[in-house]
Amino acid sequence: MSESPTFESTAEIASPTPVEERPQRAPKPPRASDKAHLGTGRRKSSVARVRLIPGKGTITVNGRPFDKYFTELQDQMNVTKAIDAANIRSQYDVAARVGGGGHTGQSGAILLGVARAVIAAHPEHEGKLRDLGYLTRDARRVERKKYGRRKARRRFQFSKR
Numbered sequence: 297m298s299e300s301p302t303f304e305s306t307a308e309i310a311s312p313t314p315v316e317e318r319p320q321r322a323p324k325p326p327r328a329s330d331k332a333h334l335g336t337g338r339r340k341s342s343v344a345r346v347r348l349i350p351g352k353g354t355i356t357v358n359g360r361p362f363d364k365y366f367t368e369l370q371d372q373m374n375v376t377k378a379i380d381a382a383n384i385r386s387q388y389d390v391a392a393r394v395g396g397g398g399h400t401g402q403s404g405a406i407l408l409g410v411a412r413a414v415i416a417a418h419p420e421h422e423g424k425l426r427d428l429g430y431l432t433r434d435a436r437r438v439e440r441k442k443y444g445r446r447k448a449r450r451r452f453q454f455s456k457r
Contacts, residue, residue: 333416337409339434342397346409348379348417351389357406358393371403378411378430382421404434 333348355375357365366372375392379385390410394402411430415422425431439448446452 333413335409335411335413335416337405337407337412339404339408340397340401340437342394342401342405344392344394344402344405344409346406346413347391348410348413349389349391350387353386353389355390356392357402362390362392366399366403368399371399374403374407375410377407377428378414378425381425381428381430382414382418384414384418388417408433 331350335346335348337344337346355362357375362375363372366375375390376385379388379390390413392406392409394406396402397405407430411425414425415431422431441448
């Protein structure tokens with residue numbers, strides 16, 4: 297049998313091997329995205345990622361001006377509701393990336409994302425935005441179609457004869 301190594305003291309076992317120190321890196325310069333406040337919004341099957349960046353008040357959705365992206369007035373108002381309620385529209389630019397669903401779901405997702413980004417930038421507005429219902433996720437989704445039915449709940453037309 298091979299003999300196990302013997303140690304004179306436990307200090308030989310416990311002493312760690314020396315580790316080389318890493319050179320310290322210079323701190324990174326601040327980027328424009330470091331000043332951005334982020335918010336994620338969801339509605340129906342739409343997901344919006346919103347960035348609130350200090351600026352002049354321009355709002356872009358998927359790289360286009362929001363009034364060109366959303367043609368319905370209701371959807372355009374949804375996008376601006378939260379930032380107008382906090383009265384900070386002229387202080388920040390809004391850049392939103394949204395996908396999935398239709399225009400109503402997308403504008404609702406942007407509304408929630410903008411509200412969450414406003415809270416990240418100005419926590420004092422949370423009470424006002426919550427009272428207006430802008431921080432509540434609308435959990436309604438399309439109900440699935442059932443077998444034996446024409447739609448989710450609509451039955452086939454009954455024929456007596």
